[in-house]
Amino acid sequence: MSLKTGFSNPSTSMPPLPEYPRPLLKRNSYYNLNGYWDYTITKTNQMPSTYDGKILVPFSPESSLSGVNHQLKPTEFLWYHRVLNDPRENKNDRVLLQFGAVDQTAAIYVNDCHLLSHEGGYLPFSVDITDQLIADENSLVVMVTDVSDTSYHARGKQKLECSGMFYTAQSGIWQTVFMECVPSTYIKNLKITPDIDTNSVSFELAMVSTDVSFNTKNKIKILISEGSSNPNKSNLVKQEFREEEFLEQELREEEFLVQEFLDQEFLKEEDFFHTSFTINLPELHYWSPEGPYLYDVSITYGDDVIESYFAMRKISTGMDQNNILRLFLNNKPYFHNGILDQGYWPESLYTPPSDEAMIYDITMIKNLGFNMLRKHAKLEPSRWYYHCDRLGVLVWQDFVNGGSSYRSWFVTIFPTIFPRLATLIKDNSYRLFSRNDEPGKKEYLSDMKRTVEYLYNHPSIVLWVPFNEGWGQFDSIKITEYLKTLDTTRLIDSASGWFDQGCGDVRSLHIYFTPMRFRPHKRALVLSEFGGYTLRIDSHTYSDTTYGYRHYKTNQDLTDAIISVYEKKIIPGIEKGLCATVYTQLSDIEEEINGLITYDRKVLKIEKKRIQKMNQLCMREASKMK
Structure with a gap:
């Protein structure tokens, strides 16, 4: 059945997803390249001379919105082509071509000159195309291959032969493409x-220069102000004006000190010049789901001006008044009441069909009374995290899983039935965990580092999840230690679900069929997956096949079941040490119909007011933690 969310309305006059795609490093120079490109699919890597038709970028060829509806095979080559004009007004500028994500490998050509090959389907990359540009029209060609789940590369829940809990594999350009000068x-x-413990914020900058006379004596100017997305700002303008003016004055004084300091502190590393500095804030506004306060920041270095934002918040663990280990937000116990979110849409697969679609999902779960989303086996465009930052939703972020074909009896059936036995298995049994591939392990570590760099500045992200249910898991103790060197500011759920190796900040449970029993642990105790209850809504399903756990026939029955597990297990479990929950899941996805809303986002399958009341009771119980 063909489903659409109603959030997409592609127009020939306006490219899809026209919003600035990188809110954390924003420039005035921005040229969106989304829209219709030429495409063809070939059996060889010989650059084609003609193309078969048009594809709507950034939607993958497997999606209906792309206009192609073709599953790219591991033996095929997908070619994109479009014409570029030189966007520069100042010919001394450089032109950067930016890709949000291309699944899985991409080769970039400008005017038939190969400039870059990139591997990894989830992370952004860029290439300087300045020296290849000519005055007239320029040819941009992107060649893509994708072996999907036939190799060890990161793939998430994608599967060429999809069914049940694994979904349609997608390929090609699936996030915004743009140029900037x-x-x-x-x-x-x-x-x-x-x-927040020192009332300060630290900045680390990496600069690139093609100027042989690059002068490290250039001053950095920084201005911090109240974020434009702060709730009710328009209603507080008069109240905040003097405070805002005072903040600006204080930071101008700080700016002078920073400038003097930077004259001596540039370090050359590889192709970058690095520098860092710290600014003390005269007054703190904490970030939380209840008050997602953001600071805007403008940074000028020479002729380059960027805009960004940050939040003052701290993620940690600590003991409550009863000597039970808890998750802390801003030095106080805070209960994470979350939903599993896998980020699929029926007409566009991995790509959100619009900014509105992203906002709808985030706002919907928050309106229901949840405060956290676990982003499962996928990375999203930066704008998705930006909306979590400004709307106030905690994010648990999975790293994207890879490895060879999984053994379902080992990673699903056995640990579901015998969860305690699963914790006795060491994850250096590489064959069992589908991780015999040495190149795949190295690639995973490289992707981990790049993922942390990509998402580090988003305040909504509070916890990393390296491995889920043993999918491609390996050496998680060493992986956790490595991740801590990349980011000391967030918590780690090293092995979500089962095959726990005793490391990380949380003891992570997935409970779908066995009884729920909670007791305090030496690590913070979290129920990182549960539920999965299904309700089939006719005319809003993807197929006739139903996948999920415990089937219900009405909205009331489904709501009763969810409330029952909260009232009988979750809420009483908080006193016994439970620190967080993740209900499966936000939306239906293809055959899996265990969402709170249908795949097309048109039907809320639970009774809203009753779920809101349930979550109020849950957070009220959690508020007793001191």
């Missing part, structure tokens, strides 16, 4: 680290 010396990366 930058000066010869520009800010390449920005890392922001808040510290």
Whole structure:
């Protein structure tokens, strides 16, 4: 059955997803390249001379929105082509071509010159195309291959032969493509680290320069102000004006000190110049789901000006008044009441059909009274996290799983029935965990580092999940230690579900069929998956096949079941040490119909007011933790 969410309305006059795709490092120079490109699919890697038709970027060829509806095979080559004009007004500028994500490998050509090959279907990358541009029209060609689940590469829940809990594999360009013009010396990366214990925020900048006369004596100017997305700001303008003016004055004084400091602190590393500095804030506004306060920041280095934002918040663990280990937010116990979110849409698969679609999902779960989303086996475009940042939703972020074909008896059936026995199995049994591949392990570590760099500045992300249910799991103790060197500001659920190796910040349980029993643990105790209850809504399903756990026939029956497990197990479990829950799941996906809403996002399958009341009771019980 063909389903659509109603959030997409592709127009020939307006490209899809026109919003600025990278809110954490924003420039005025922005040229969106989404829209119709030429495409063809071939059996060889010989560049084609003609193309078969049009594809709507950034939707994958497998999706209906792309206009192609073709499953790219591991032996096929997908070619994109479009014409580019030189966007520069200042010919001394450089032109960067930016890709949000291309699944799985991409080769970039400008005017038939090969500039870059990139591997990894989930992470952004860029290429400087300046030296290949000519005055007239320029040819951009992207060649894509995708072996999907036939190899060890990161793939998430994609499967060429999809069914049940594994979904349609997608390929190609699936996030926004754009160009930007930058000066010869520009800010390449920005890392922001808040510290509420010292009332300070640290900035680390990486600069790139093609100018042989690059002068490290250039001053960095920084201005911090109240974020434009802060709730009710328009109603507080008069109240906040003097405070805002005072903050600006204080930071201008700080700016002078920063400038003087930076004259001596540039370090050359590889192709980047690095520097760092710390600013003390005169007054703190904490970020939380109840009050997602953001600070805007503008940074100028030479001729380059970028805009970003940050939040003052702290994620940690600590003992409550009863000596039970809890998850802490801003140095206080805080219960994470969450939903599993896999980020699929019927007409566009991995790609959100619009900004509105992203906002709808996030707002919907928050309106129901939940405060957290676990982003499962997938990375989203930066704008998705931006909306979580500004709307106030905690995010548990999975790293994308890889490895060879999984043994369902080992990673699903056995640990579901015998969860305690699963914890006795060591994850250096690489064959059992589908991780005999040494290149795949190295690729996973590389992707982990790049993922942390990509998402580090988003305050909504509070916990990393390296492995889920043993899918491609290996050496999780060493992996957890490595991840801590990349990010000391967040918590880690090292092995979500089963095959726990005793490391990480939380003891993570998946309970679908066995009884729920909770007791305090030496790590914070979290129920990182449960539920999966199904309700089939006619005319809003993807297929005639139903996948899920415990089937119900009416909205009331489904709501009764969810409330029952909260009242009998979850809420009483908080006193016994339970620190977080993740209900499966936000929406139906293809054959899996265990969502709170249908796959097309048109029907809320539970009784809203009753679920809101349930969550109020849950958070009220959690508030007793001191």
